[in-house]
Amino acid sequence: MSPSTSAVSLTRFLIEAEREGQIQPDLRLLIEVVARACKSISIAVGKGALGGVLGDAGTPGEASINVQGEAQKKLDVLSNEILLEANAWGGHLAALASEEMDHAVMIPQDYPRGRYLLLFDPLDGSSNIDVNISVGTIFSVLACPQDIDSPCDEHFLQPGTAQVAAGYCTYGPSTMLVLTVGHGTHAFTLDREVGGFVLTTRGMRIPEDTKEFAVNMSNQRHWEPAMQSYVGDLLAGKEGPRGKDFNMRWVASMVADVHRILTRGGIFSYPLDAKCADKGGKLRLMYEANPMSMLVEQAGGAASTGRQRMLEVRPTHLHQRVPVFLGSRNEVEMAVRYHLERDAAAA
Numbered sequence: 001m002s003p004s005t006s007a008v009s010l011t012r013f014l015i016e017a018e019r020e021g022q023i024q025p026d027l028r029l030l031i032e033v034v035a036r037a038c039k040s041i042s043i044a045v046g047k048g049a050l051g052g053v054l055g056d057a058g059t060p061g062e063a064s065i066n067v068q069g070e071a072q073k074k075l076d077v078l079s080n081e082i083l084l085e086a087n088a089w090g091g092h093l094a095a096l097a098s099e100e101m102d103h104a105v106m107i108p109q110d111y112p113r114g115r116y117l118l119l120f121d122p123l124d125g126s127s128n129i130d131v132n133i134s135v136g137t138i139f140s141v142l143a144c145p146q147d148i149d150s151p152c153d154e155h156f157l158q159p160g161t162a163q164v165a166a167g168y169c170t171y172g173p174s175t176m177l178v179l180t181v182g183h184g185t186h187a188f189t190l191d192r193e194v195g196g197f198v199l200t201t202r203g204m205r206i207p208e209d210t211k212e213f214a215v216n217m218s219n220q221r222h223w224e225p226a227m228q229s230y231v232g233d234l235l236a237g238k239e240g241p242r243g244k245d246f247n248m249r250w251v252a253s254m255v256a257d258v259h260r261i262l263t264r265g266g267i268f269s270y271p272l273d274a275k276c277a278d279k280g281g282k283l284r285l286m287y288e289a290n291p292m293s294m295l296v297e298q299a300g301g302a303a304s305t306g307r308q309r310m311l312e313v314r315p316t317h318l319h320q321r322v323p324v325f326l327g328s329r330n331e332v333e334m335a336v337r338y339h340l341e342r343d344a345a346a347a
């Protein structure tokens with residue numbers, strides 16, 4: 001079999017990326033370790049009720065609460081532990097940060113230290129775990145500033161443009177890893193029999209236009225006027241100013257919604273609303289919005305807060321929240337236009 005026709009494993013893909021000078025060996029190791037951890041999470045998710053992993057973490061009647069003030073599921077905690085354990089000893093990381101931990105944790109002094117910072121949302125879409133709907137893991141990799149002995153939260157506060165790699169794993173009918181190291185966005189499918197990820201789409205491309213939007217419509221009455229008017233025009237369909245009918249999809253797992261958009265286009269939004277305005281939004285910048293925005297941009301799409309390119313937001317804290325609009329380029333630009341025009345009219 002010629003090399004060009006044989007299946008390309010994640011390992012082979014990464015070795016080739018290394019040979020082409022796209023990544024360093026320690027970044028290859030980091031990505032392989034994260035992928036291995038995701039395989040373990042996939043096995044735990046796949047066992048469902050048989051694995052005793054469904055339901056809330058904590059004691060009966062008293063669910064444990066994370067730094068976000070949200071109840072933790074058993075699988076949130078387990079996935080976090082799997083990622084922490086897998087990454088602690090490899091020598092590729094200086095520190096890690098997670099949705100489920102108040103602060104970043106340094107790699108202990110007695111382990112070899114590396115030069116990367118890893119951020120993750122260990123299990124995204126937690127509300128879907130107990131009803132057997134796709135969930136996922138999202139991760140982002142940054143370089144640790146040089147000459148730092150004790151990396152902590154502040155060293156993670158780099159804009160999304162500084163990410164050296166980003167990806168997610170979706171645990172759905174099949175388990176898929178979608179990855180960028182800054183040279184396109186590529187999808188790998190887990191071959192469960194072999195136990196490895198195999199490249200299934202090289203260079204994902206998001207169509208520039210779309211007729212599909214994703215938003216939690218139950219928040220409509222809480223949105224800003226710009227969002228009200230943008231979605232109002234989508235709903236008006238052929239007879240409205242957009243002159244076409246739009247369809248709506250909302251899985252309520254960002255990973256699954258973004259995966260659909262990377263596959264067939266669309267716009268995903270979690271806008272500012274009156275319920276989350278004091279927090280700055282619902283979704284988290286550092287381990288949800290930024291990695292997804294890098295993946296989407298690398299696939300030819302766009303990502304914005306509604307007013308600013310997502311990857312240029314200057315983070316101020318680890319668990320910062322932001323409004324999110326991402327997906328098909330022309331549609332994201334349209335949503336941004338509604339916001340900027342309202343702002344200009346109000347000024």
Ligand SMILES: O=P(O)(O)OC[C@H]1O[C@](O)(COP(=O)(O)O)[C@@H](O)[C@@H]1O
Pocket residue numbers: 070099121123124125126127216252253254255270
């Ligand atoms: O419950 P809502 O308002 O539909 O929000 C769903 C959104 O919240 C999230 O579940 C938040 O992620 P976590 O489960 O990691 O907290 C996103 O995946 C999803 O897009």
Ligand SMILES: [Mg+2]
Pocket residue numbers: 121123124125254288
């Ligand atoms: Mg999440």
Ligand SMILES: [Mg+2]
Pocket residue numbers: 076099121122123124125126
């Ligand atoms: Mg989560």
